[in-house]
Amino acid sequence: MAGDAAFRRYAEDQQSKDLLRLITCGSVDDGKSTLIGRLLLDTGSVPEDVVRAAQRDSERWGTNGDQLDVALLVDGLQSEREQGITIDVAHRYFDTARRKFILADTPGHEQYTRNMATAASTATAAVLLLDASRGLQPQTLRHACIARLMGVRQFVVAVNKMDLVGHDPAVFERIVAATRAALARLPAHQAHFVPMAARSGENVVRRSAAMPWYAGPALLELLESLDASEPEAPELRLPVQYVARPDEHFRGYAGTITGGRLQVGDNVVALPSGVRSRVVSIGTAQGEREQAAAGEAVMVTLADQVDIGRGQVLAHLAAPPSVGTRFEAEVVWMAPQPLVAGGSLEFKFAHRYVAGSAARVVHRVDVTDLGNRPAATLGLNDVGRCEFVLAEAVAFDSYDEHRATGSFVIIDRVTRQTLGAGMVRSASQGRLVAAPEQVTRTQRAAQKHQRPAVVWLEGLSGSGKSTIAAALDRALFERGHHAYLLDGDGLRQGLNRDLGFAPAERRENLRRAAEVARLMADAGLLVIAAFISPLRADREMVRAIVGPELVEVHVDAPLAECERRDPKGHYRRARAGALRDFTGVDAPYEPPDSPDLRLDTLQLDVTGAVERLLRHLESTGRLAAAR
Amino acid sequence: MSLDSAVLAHVPASAKVVPFREPAAHAPRPAMPRSLRALEAEAMHVFREVAAEFERPVLLYSIGKDSSVLLHLARKAFAPAPLPFPLLHIESGWDFREMIEFRDRTAREHGLDLRVHHNAEARAAGVAPFTHGSAYADLMLTAALKQGLDRWGFDAAFGGGRRDEEKSRAKERILSFRDAQHRWDPRNQRPELWRHYNGRISRGQKVRAFPLSNWTEADIWTYIHLEGIPLVPLYFANPRPVVERDGALIVVDDERMPLREGERPRLERVRFRTLGCYPLTAATPSEATTVPEVIAELLASRESERSGRLVDSDQVASMERKKAEGYF
Numbered sequence: 001m002a003g004d005a006a007f008r009r010y011a012e013d014q015q016s017k018d019l020l021r022l023i024t025c026g027s028v029d030d031g032k033s034t035l036i037g038r039l040l041l042d043t044g045s046v047p048e049d050v051v052r053a054a055q056r057d058s059e060r061w062g063t064n065g066d067q068l069d070v071a072l073l074v075d076g077l078q079s080e081r082e083q084g085i086t087i088d089v090a091h092r093y094f095d096t097a098r099r100k101f102i103l104a105d106t107p108g109h110e111q112y113t114r115n116m117a118t119a120a121s122t123a124t125a126a127v128l129l130l131d132a133s134r135g136l137q138p139q140t141l142r143h144a145c146i147a148r149l150m151g152v153r154q155f156v157v158a159v160n161k162m163d164l165v166g167h168d169p170a171v172f173e174r175i176v177a178a179t180r181a182a183l184a185r186l187p188a189h190q191a192h193f194v195p196m197a198a199r200s201g202e203n204v205v206r207r208s209a210a211m212p213w214y215a216g217p218a219l220l221e222l223l224e225s226l227d228a229s230e231p232e233a234p235e236l237r238l239p240v241q242y243v244a245r246p247d248e249h250f251r252g253y254a255g256t257i258t259g260g261r262l263q264v265g266d267n268v269v270a271l272p273s274g275v276r277s278r279v280v281s282i283g284t285a286q287g288e289r290e291q292a293a294a295g296e297a298v299m300v301t302l303a304d305q306v307d308i309g310r311g312q313v314l315a316h317l318a319a320p321p322s323v324g325t326r327f328e329a330e331v332v333w334m335a336p337q338p339l340v341a342g343g344s345l346e347f348k349f350a351h352r353y354v355a356g357s358a359a360r361v362v363h364r365v366d367v368t369d370l371g372n373r374p375a376a377t378l379g380l381n382d383v384g385r386c387e388f389v390l391a392e393a394v395a396f397d398s399y400d401e402h403r404a405t406g407s408f409v410i411i412d413r414v415t416r417q418t419l420g421a422g423m424v425r426s427a428s429q430g431r432l433v434a435a436p437e438q439v440t441r442t443q444r445a446a447q448k449h450q451r452p453a454v455v456w457l458e459g460l461s462g463s464g465k466s467t468i469a470a471a472l473d474r475a476l477f478e479r480g481h482h483a484y485l486l487d488g489d490g491l492r493q494g495l496n497r498d499l500g501f502a503p504a505e506r507r508e509n510l511r512r513a514a515e516v517a518r519l520m521a522d523a524g525l526l527v528i529a530a531f532i533s534p535l536r537a538d539r540e541m542v543r544a545i546v547g548p549e550l551v552e553v554h555v556d557a558p559l560a561e562c563e564r565r566d567p568k569g570h571y572r573r574a575r576a577g578a579l580r581d582f583t584g585v586d587a588p589y590e591p592p593d594s595p596d597l598r599l600d601t602l603q604l605d606v607t608g609a610v611e612r613l614l615r616h617l618e619s620t621g622r623l624a625a626a627r
Numbered sequence: 628m629s630l631d632s633a634v635l636a637h638v639p640a641s642a643k644v645v646p647f648r649e650p651a652a653h654a655p656r657p658a659m660p661r662s663l664r665a666l667e668a669e670a671m672h673v674f675r676e677v678a679a680e681f682e683r684p685v686l687l688y689s690i691g692k693d694s695s696v697l698l699h700l701a702r703k704a705f706a707p708a709p710l711p712f713p714l715l716h717i718e719s720g721w722d723f724r725e726m727i728e729f730r731d732r733t734a735r736e737h738g739l740d741l742r743v744h745h746n747a748e749a750r751a752a753g754v755a756p757f758t759h760g761s762a763y764a765d766l767m768l769t770a771a772l773k774q775g776l777d778r779w780g781f782d783a784a785f786g787g788g789r790r791d792e793e794k795s796r797a798k799e800r801i802l803s804f805r806d807a808q809h810r811w812d813p814r815n816q817r818p819e820l821w822r823h824y825n826g827r828i829s830r831g832q833k834v835r836a837f838p839l840s841n842w843t844e845a846d847i848w849t850y851i852h853l854e855g856i857p858l859v860p861l862y863f864a865n866p867r868p869v870v871e872r873d874g875a876l877i878v879v880d881d882e883r884m885p886l887r888e889g890e891r892p893r894l895e896r897v898r899f900r901t902l903g904c905y906p907l908t909a910a911t912p913s914e915a916t917t918v919p920e921v922i923a924e925l926l927a928s929r930e931s932e933r934s935g936r937l938v939d940s941d942q943v944a945s946m947e948r949k950k951a952e953g954y955f
Binding site: 004006007008010011012014015017018019047048049050074088089090091092093100102114115117118121122241242244245246250252254255256283285295296297299310334346348349350351353403404407408409411415416417418421 | 794
């Protein structure tokens, strides 16, 4: 039959084509929708009734006189057509003789950067569109930066609207040079450049006679020549997505293999739980198979009656993912409220929701030159690097090696909105695999017959922190506990001697102190720390770093009283102008709102204060009552 | 006016409905293209994710080709376990009879939990496509769908929508959030990164999930052929009684269809590219009686799939409007 032959040709043709996932991005008004409309129209991918409808729309909304406004082939929302802008990603599907394309057209407005990031997360190449008459825009660089962070390595820079600059090769060359220089900060990427005019179709699908000085390929030819292969990780990763238990005889672990291969008989470990078993069967879309590879949705059964829940990652014993609670990640922040250290957030890794927070912002990327800048927060549409700490351990990889297990989204715990996207760069704790040999912090503390805790004494200079800290240290020692006093002055002479007293340096001083306190708590110790900790954000950072072992104690005395005591003469010197940035004098102090314990040193003497501290630690179960 | 009994005799009767079979079973089928395998895996992934995260998911089953692929993929996603959610069909009352028979047989053969809902109030009020225009679709499709979802408290509904169908669909996420009134806000969709679907919703919110988002019409047909998925025979050319109305061929499926002055149903070999309520779905003349022949016609066609859906083009941006109101 004729139909059969035609179908067979089609199916064989499809078999030979690969698939390129592509995004188009750039600043608003640079002509993205027009370019895509042109690409679809000139590859014969638009049905005739749709062209007729766009022609009708053109007469009403078009920007091209009575001519067909090809942007209206793709801007699908009523408000988009009314405003002539793109709000959300449109996905388009078209074929050429050589390959299939899934093309995501992303919005140029800064306001809709979140939608651009949505499209970039699954793309392998990006078309960066520029307007020849306006040159490179910051928003275009922001898009390039986000695309590269998300793993796009191939860029085609389409210099559009060449007709508006008289097809002048000098304009094109200037833009190429400026863009190359700006992109140089992006690691490991390739950029191709093509001059074109999307409205009339010059150099889009067909080469243009109007620019004889350009000898390179038209845009579509370039797109056909890009590398379409997706990065493939050799190590097995199978995040468990769904556990099927139709009856007591069958327990299947369903999920999509995101890296490597899985074979019947393989020994696997589920992380972070550490449960081990052997693969008995692999159900695939094509029935039972001996093995399956990355990209396949499978249903696996195991030899042992083990309990492996959704969100565990199955891996081979020899090449497991990292397991831990702390890591650094690149973040694209999409919410109007800023990302700050310490705020309570929810994270979704591969099929697993975990509570946690940012321990600190490492840097923010300045999209005007793609340089890193120190920052304390990330605002709407910012890109930057942060350190995160989670309430429970998860299994994760570096994004460069495993996209699926190296990425996550950040969710607002109240509104449930997606706030940001993260890509893991490194595990702060190295490759820790939950193994029986590992000594846990609980075991270390049990050996010392104590529970680790970090007693963080905060308050104005002269409020009595150091005196109370030393007395508490002595009292704990006498009760047979292994405690350690972490003193601010001591740290400043050693670990922190490179730091001064500027606000950022004071914050770094505190961060290091909190990190040291956490390490000591990990080692099973009772840690006593005395730091002014003047700002709310500082204390949130400390809480995020130290975690649930933190006992926050406000050593409270009025400023006038502290200034009267002035044990080190600091207030006198600050008032005289000899000491700058001194808390309470010419640097701000925000008293804690809700410390775990408040010690009023106008009322209590040192013995009384230590007594109150010990009773608090006993009553909260952190310390056994004295014998 | 009622139907001529001579014509009515040619209306396909239930006894004539046979499950679709591939004619050339001996001929080896071509291998599944890799891109189609990837789409298949993606759809299974979406089914599992939504089933794991939501309390009461449901599969919106409209009996058409996309629904048939959807059901096939859902069963694969959970095999050997049965489907962990029911099917919901919204009956407009103007469904092709062959579709209802196919629906019931499919549910019976696979032991599926099929729920059927119709807008009883509107039906009692006599709302019909010929007399009520676009209000018919609003009441019998959109309102009925919302009623059906609320009736059983479903918080997630799988639909067979594809992004290549229509411009506003091209904008939709795979997991599409709806407020308590089932409304879609296209200006404020959640970011959807990688495959980390944020399934967290507040009380009253709901989602629609579209496992076939990235499939094209040609992908659907190719997959149907390569997997041997049964379809309603309406997709294949057969002599059917039609009238030509405003340039569209409408099959006269039962005697309720009022004929206009001078209209007289005639038999023509037609099939459907897409299926909706019979008075609102245009047939196309065709000789294609097998899936490969349908695909061959599709590849040669210059009109879009939904051009046969009269209900989609009755207003500017009408799909977007319907979706904003809760249509799936």
